[in-house]
Amino acid sequence: MLELLFPKIMTDKLKELHILANSEIDWTLVRLPFVVEGSETGNIKESLTDMPGIKISNTDIARFIIDQIHEKKPFISS
Template sequence: MDVTLSSTHSVSLTKLSLYTAKLPRWLFRWGSLDIDGDKKSILNKIEAMAFRLLYSEMIEDKRKELQLLQTSRLDWTLVRLLFIKEHRKSQAIKEDAFDMPGFNISSRDIARFMIEQIHNSSYIGKTPFISN
């Protein structure tokens, strides 16, 4: 199985278009992108509004990138999180399909989650939130 793990916050639409034509599975990590169907808490709704106001161009790019993934024939997972905060040890990973379960996660735990998803099909075509 060929897998590409992307841990960048931004991928150009041109590169994404080229990659999606070739890859059978792609896992992404992006900031807290607001998606139809989310059931966010009041606090997370405020956070999402702030991100849209402060980073409107980036959020619009993320929305376009998601649309490309959704119309591709790839098996993809778009992992959403808020802030990266390093911890001395790996911690439990909280997952939620509709709302951010916490405010930060370590890069070690992001990597562990993404690697675990290589052989787990439960989030293919989905956009889970993760945190510690």
């Protein structure tokens, strides 16, 4: 759906992924939907292949990164 609504953004995000993947550094990229200011919900959805929701709170992002720093789960939402 995002590819239809925001094709330039999605093209840029794909370029970003390729740049990181071809880097000599071992990157982990967490790909986000729309970020909203808010409290931690504790309900974080994740997927390796597709965006599982349309938004996530800034505090849920922080919790996910702290808890999953060694995992490779590029798409999250809450």
